[in-house]
Amino acid sequence: MSSLRDEIKKLREDFTKGTLNDTAVNPDPFQQFELWLSQAVEAKIPEVQAVTLSTVSPEGKPASRIVYIREFENNQFWVYTNYNSRKAKDMLQNPNISLTFFWPDLERQIRIEGTVKKADKEKSDTYFKNRPRESQLGAWASNQSGVLKNREELETAVETIRNKFEGKDVPRPEFWGGFEITATYYEFWQGRKSRLHDRISYSNEKGNWIIKRLAP
């Protein structure tokens, strides 16, 4: 175990793959996001659509977990989840959230902050309709973030739902759907040598994106 601790302490990667210049970035952060996302797809970053979503409870307690970004358009991002889950309860009471992408092979991090609201029902319906049937059944069967007695309880719930919808389309449960995130802040981070990283932030002031370079 002490060798594990020594090993972790010793890990020290120098980042050398790229640079980021405040005069060369796109003046529109969403376009800069799309550029980096397309480069991450090209680089075959695994689970490129996975992002850390951080929420805050009404009491001010933060919590983070990975979700998938499913759609993105014009400073808006959509994620899908159970409306009774811990994250949904947080977001329904406190709309302030953040998203963090980390793409190690490109030595890049993107931080996004913004506000969130429930997606339109039609959007959630369309997304749900296109999910694989097993995922649709899973959405019905899992009371996400609730406590289970054991694994069997979950599997029995899936079987019950499977029987209920046998031979029929699986409708979207009212308690499952999308959240629409509107970005008001972005930060693009490119790892550089000796911890002297490039950080370029965009904050929205009265409808204009203001670009700043931040100290690493």
Ligand SMILES: Cc1cc2nc3c(=O)[nH]c(=O)nc-3n(C[C@H](O)[C@H](O)[C@H](O)COP(=O)(O)O)c2cc1C
């Ligand atoms: C790669 C990955 C992708 C995930 N995508 C989603 C997702 O799109 N929606 C979701 O509700 N949970 C997703 N999860 C599960 C969440 O991380 C989390 O366990 C779950 O949503 C419950 O979180 P909560 O109790 O904070 O609400 C994903 C987990 C991983 C590791």
